[in-house]
Amino acid sequence: MIQIVAVVLRNGMCGWGEHVVQCVFVAIRTIGNIMIVTTLLQFMFACIGVQLFKGKFYRCTDEAKQNPEECRGIFIVYKDGDVDSPMVRERIWQNSDFNFDNVLAAMMALFTVSTFEGWPALLYKAIDSNGENIGPVYNYRVEISIFFIIYIIIIAFFMMNIFVGFVIVTFQEQGEQEYKNCELDKNQRQCVEYALKARPLRRYIPKNPYQYKFWYVVNSTGFEYIMFVLIMLNTLCLAMQHYGQSRIFNDAMDVLNMVFTAVFTIEMVLKLIAFKPKGYFSDAWNSFDSLVVLGSIVDIVLSEADHYFTDAWNTFDALIVVGSVVDIAITEVNDNAISKGVSDLTKYCHLYLSFPMHPKIEMGKPIMDSGRSRVNIKVVFQLVTIEESQGVV
Numbered sequence: 001m002i003q004i005v006a007v008v009l010r011n012g013m014c015g016w017g018e019h020v021v022q023c024v025f026v027a028i029r030t031i032g033n034i035m036i037v038t039t040l041l042q043f044m045f046a047c048i049g050v051q052l053f054k055g056k057f058y059r060c061t062d063e064a065k066q067n068p069e070e071c072r073g074i075f076i077v078y079k080d081g082d083v084d085s086p087m088v089r090e091r092i093w094q095n096s097d098f099n100f101d102n103v104l105a106a107m108m109a110l111f112t113v114s115t116f117e118g119w120p121a122l123l124y125k126a127i128d129s130n131g132e133n134i135g136p137v138y139n140y141r142v143e144i145s146i147f148f149i150i151y152i153i154i155i156a157f158f159m160m161n162i163f164v165g166f167v168i169v170t171f172q173e174q175g176e177q178e179y180k181n182c183e184l185d186k187n188q189r190q191c192v193e194y195a196l197k198a199r200p201l202r203r204y205i206p207k208n209p210y211q212y213k214f215w216y217v218v219n220s221t222g223f224e225y226i227m228f229v230l231i232m233l234n235t236l237c238l239a240m241q242h243y244g245q246s247r248i249f250n251d252a253m254d255v256l257n258m259v260f261t262a263v264f265t266i267e268m269v270l271k272l273i274a275f276k277p278k279g280y281f282s283d284a285w286n287s288f289d290s291l292v293v294l295g296s297i298v299d300i301v302l303s304e305a306d307h308y309f310t311d312a313w314n315t316f317d318a319l320i321v322v323g324s325v326v327d328i329a330i331t332e333v334n335d336n337a338i339s340k341g342v343s344d345l346t347k348y349c350h351l352y353l354s355f356p357m358h359p360k361i362e363m364g365k366p367i368m369d370s371g372r373s374r375v376n377i378k379v380v381f382q383l384v385t386i387e388e389s390q391g392v393v
Helices: 002-012 016-053 103-114 119-128 142-179 186-197 209-218 221-239 247-281 284-305 310-323 337-357 376-384
Strands: 074-078 086-090
Touching (some): 016 142, 103 119, 103 142, 119 142, 209 247, 221 247, 247 284
């Protein structure tokens, strides 16, 4: 093993391999510091988990029994629900393979959560946990899922990406060593590169005075903010959809959907007049925006006509709603970097929030094929973590 490492290092010292190996050794010190911070955070969450879940993951093989005193003897189960195939099973009071009975066990359970392997099963056990040495109660503590979501965001998303980030930074710093004898610093070299590669921006300004009025309106900051407010109101209406809503509420939502679709259609028409079709569709975001608007119109037509193709169209309809606000601020105050940053952040936040709020998937129907109807926002979070994504699809 040592000989293999020696050969790799010796060969790696040739050409570009030398820089790679050097970067790895330089990054080890920084990665070690991150490992210490990550371990401390893991220990902190494990201590919290012990306080929340210690002794609460026990259950009987016979789900009708809730404590070890009752979990005795035998019971009958039916294979595949067939009453003609009864089977005798022994009642066993057992603990979960991954539990929070002590700090070490809790750290192991949380480590499996950070790997995204089987973490929804552990999440459901935590939600159903009732009391110490007492069997589970379905959806007893749904709010406890916040613990796992915060843990995944901090450890799995944030800290794990810091590892990759520091390795990239180390490579960049090592690359800068090649320019240590250069008279120009990094910013000056970037300015020179920008000056050499810069090209003038081409902006369409109509010469027709009537067309220019439309162009001036759609490019104004006020127009963009008005559309931003309308899009947020549309999102709010989508968020208000829920299972078991009244007929009046449902009709009101349908009317508002038509109103917002009409407004966005008017926006598209105004931009078509302002930029002309060639100029309008030359922008990829405008093309996407037109697809969204046309898709929304088709959705309304099919819904009102109660066409046989409506159910199949609903599959694409969810994507239409997600995309209906992608251009919240694509053209918003491009001269202001802060406004553009906030605009992009709003756009991506909406992409995450609009999908679970869509009325076609928010009507309380079970998405996972496990007999458990959970809150859809957690299902979307499972998609983000790649866990059971095939089952959701």
